[in-house]
Amino acid sequence: MEIIDRDDLLAWLRELQRVYAENRDWLTELDAAIGDADHGINMDRGFTAVAEDFEKSPPADMAGVLKSAAMVLIRTVGGASGPLYGTFFLRAAGACTGATKLGPDGVAALFDAGLRGVVERGRAEAGDKTMVDALLPAVAAMQRAASDDGDMRAVLAAGVAAAEEGMRRTGDMQARKGRASYLGERSIGHQDPGATSAFLMIRAAADTWNHG
Ligand SMILES: Nc1ncnc2c1ncn2[C@@H]1O[C@H](COP(=O)(O)OP(=O)(O)O)[C@@H](O)[C@H]1O
Ligand SMILES: [Mg+2]
Numbered sequence: 001m002e003i004i005d006r007d008d009l010l011a012w013l014r015e016l017q018r019v020y021a022e023n024r025d026w027l028t029e030l031d032a033a034i035g036d037a038d039h040g041i042n043m044d045r046g047f048t049a050v051a052e053d054f055e056k057s058p059p060a061d062m063a064g065v066l067k068s069a070a071m072v073l074i075r076t077v078g079g080a081s082g083p084l085y086g087t088f089f090l091r092a093a094g095a096c097t098g099a100t101k102l103g104p105d106g107v108a109a110l111f112d113a114g115l116r117g118v119v120e121r122g123r124a125e126a127g128d129k130t131m132v133d134a135l136l137p138a139v140a141a142m143q144r145a146a147s148d149d150g151d152m153r154a155v156l157a158a159g160v161a162a163a164e165e166g167m168r169r170t171g172d173m174q175a176r177k178g179r180a181s182y183l184g185e186r187s188i189g190h191q192d193p194g195a196t197s198a199f200l201m202i203r204a205a206a207d208t209w210n211h212g
Contacts, residue, residue: 002152003101004209009065010054012208017051019204020044020197030193034180038079039193046077046085062100066093066110080178081194084118084131091117104155107209108142111159111202115139122177129173129180129187131194138163138202156206160199167191167199 027040074086095113
């Protein structure tokens with residue numbers, strides 16, 4: 001599909017419930033190695049609550065969908081990742097205020113706004129071994145693809161590939177933010193859980209929006 005609308009955002013967030021339930025144990029194992037073994041639990045709980053909230057009161061427009069998700073995540077996900085993903089979706093909502101549809105460039109702008117929120121809130125830089133190490137290259141790749149007149153499929157595929165590479169690279173990094181930073185050099189050799197959940201988030205968007 002060349003544009004996405006409110007229903008596509010809802011479909012993406014509902015898919016995230018399935019994806020984080022399916023990957024709950026993997027994310028939690030990654031967090032067990034360098035954190036406190038709750039990242040999968042946090043993401044599963046948060047996106048289950050988001051899906052339940054949509055059942056009860058489906059938001060009317062694109063910004064409303066993202067804003068509701070943000071509020072539920074901030075309320076239900078503990079730890080570092082709750083406020084960070086909450087901020088991601090709140091800023092993403094801001095990027096589509098008043099919009100009823102987004103093209104490939106609008107999708108890149110949505111992820112860019114979310115990333116900026118995460119960086120402002122968490123102050124992580126590239127190489128600190130956080131979700132930023134998946135989001136930042138993904139957004140850069142999406143923007144590049146969009147400015148090369150890439151269609152939706154090309155923009156999303158570029159984002160997924162860059163997020164996956166960024167996620168894998170966190171294995172060699174030493175953590176400088178969050179709980180994993182307490183381990184110092186011992187954090188090297190383990191893939192970051194938040195970079196992994198960020199990759200899954202972008203891949204779910206591509207999987208959801210590319211079959212139209
Ligand atoms: N300051 C930060 N900026 C960006 N991401 C961060 C920051 N601190 C932690 N994270 C991300 O949060 C993930 C851990 O999330 P989670 O386990 O849910 O929270 P907690 O660390 O509080 O248990 C990390 O893998 C990392 O990607
Ligand atoms: Mg944790």
